[in-house]
Amino acid sequence: MQLYRTTQGFFVSRTDGMHRLPDTDWDALWNREDLTGYLEAVTAPAELPGASEWLAPIGTQEVWAAGVTYFRSRTARMEESKDAGGGTFYDRVYEAERPEIFFKATPQRVIAPGGAMHLRSDSKWMVPEPELTLAINARGEIIGYTAGNDLSCRDIEGENPLYLPQAKCFAGCASVGPCVRIQKATPGAETRIHLVIERAGAAAFEGETTLAQLKRTPEELAGFLYRDNCFNQGTYLMTGTGIVPEDDFTLQSGDLVKITIDGVGTLANVMG
Numbered sequence: 277m278q279l280y281r282t283t284q285g286f287f288v289s290r291t292d293g294m295h296r297l298p299d300t301d302w303d304a305l306w307n308r309e310d311l312t313g314y315l316e317a318v319t320a321p322a323e324l325p326g327a328s329e330w331l332a333p334i335g336t337q338e339v340w341a342a343g344v345t346y347f348r349s350r351t352a353r354m355e356e357s358k359d360a361g362g363g364t365f366y367d368r369v370y371e372a373e374r375p376e377i378f379f380k381a382t383p384q385r386v387i388a389p390g391g392a393m394h395l396r397s398d399s400k401w402m403v404p405e406p407e408l409t410l411a412i413n414a415r416g417e418i419i420g421y422t423a424g425n426d427l428s429c430r431d432i433e434g435e436n437p438l439y440l441p442q443a444k445c446f447a448g449c450a451s452v453g454p455c456v457r458i459q460k461a462t463p464g465a466e467t468r469i470h471l472v473i474e475r476a477g478a479a480a481f482e483g484e485t486t487l488a489q490l491k492r493t494p495e496e497l498a499g500f501l502y503r504d505n506c507f508n509q510g511t512y513l514m515t516g517t518g519i520v521p522e523d524d525f526t527l528q529s530g531d532l533v534k535i536t537i538d539g540v541g542t543l544a545n546v547m548g
Contacts, residue, residue, distance in 0.1 A: 277459070278541075280455045281334075284325045285299075285300070286302070288318060298320070303510075307414050311458060330388060332388040332453055334452060339513075340379055340380055340511055342375050342492070342501075342515050343516055344366050344516065370491065377500055377513075380444055385447060385449050387450065387451040389454040392448070392545065392546045393547055394449065395529060399429035403527060404426075405516075405519075406425060408423070408469060408514075408515045408537060409513065412498055412502070412507070412513060416498065419456075419460075420456045421456070421494075422455065422457065422543075423535045423540050423541075424512065424514045425451040425533060427448075428443055430443070454542070455540060459539075462493070465486065467538045469487075469537050471483050473533050473534075474531065481525055485518035497513060532544060532546050533545050
């Protein structure tokens with residue numbers, strides 16, 4: 277099932293068609309005891325509003341992220357930070373028991389599908405990071421997943437690993453959507469993540485990976501995030517990227533970034 281948040285309310289897509297939910301509180305819906313059973317029981321056939329009316333599927337949830345969970349990300353992080361002496365940090369965290377987990381965005385910093393994300397004025401090397409993003413309720417249960425864009429400043433992070441918060445968290449730094457795939461089972465290793473960056477109507481970069489390349493399980497990452505922590509309304513957790521453009525590539529204003537994940541659809545955002 278796919279759960280949508282729109283300007284006209286909440287909708288669920290099932291095998292028997294689209295249904296409108298009576299709910300008006302996203303946080304309460306997110307944290308229902310048996311969300312799957314509830315969504316299966318809704319009987320209110322309706323047409324999903326057009327994509328221009330889709331909102332980010334988020335209420336008061338924070339967005340967190342895990343880093344260096346793919347070998348490609350490890351390699352890129354080591355390369356970008358070698359001049360600052362931080363290259364070995366990323367190799368060590370890739371192999372460590374404890375993952376890298378960091379705060380990414382408040383809901384106010386999350387851009388809706390189709391909206392414009394923000395390119396930092398003091399960064400000259402920015403890339404999108406397409407990520408399977410876990411939807412987790414207040415009890416620490418993974419209720420589903422979506423697509424996420426962990427927009428990142430590689431030059432700021434590479435200058436000094438301690439600059440990670442500035443490289444990751446700023447106005448318009450994240451996007452999730454277009455919907456939440458509600459399912460209890462973890463997505464299979466064959467699940468594909470595809471990225472294309474369009475510039476002036478043509479593909480400037482394109483890449484693809486699968487969850488088979490993810491070193492840590494979603495359950496492991498969620499467990500570390502919730503360890504000695506609390507999220508009263510639940511949270512999102514981006515699980516890292518396995519697709520990183522070449523070192524000479526940086527986003528430009530007007531670029532269109534499309535992230536497609538099996539079972540979710542395509543999250544598209546323009547860079548502003």
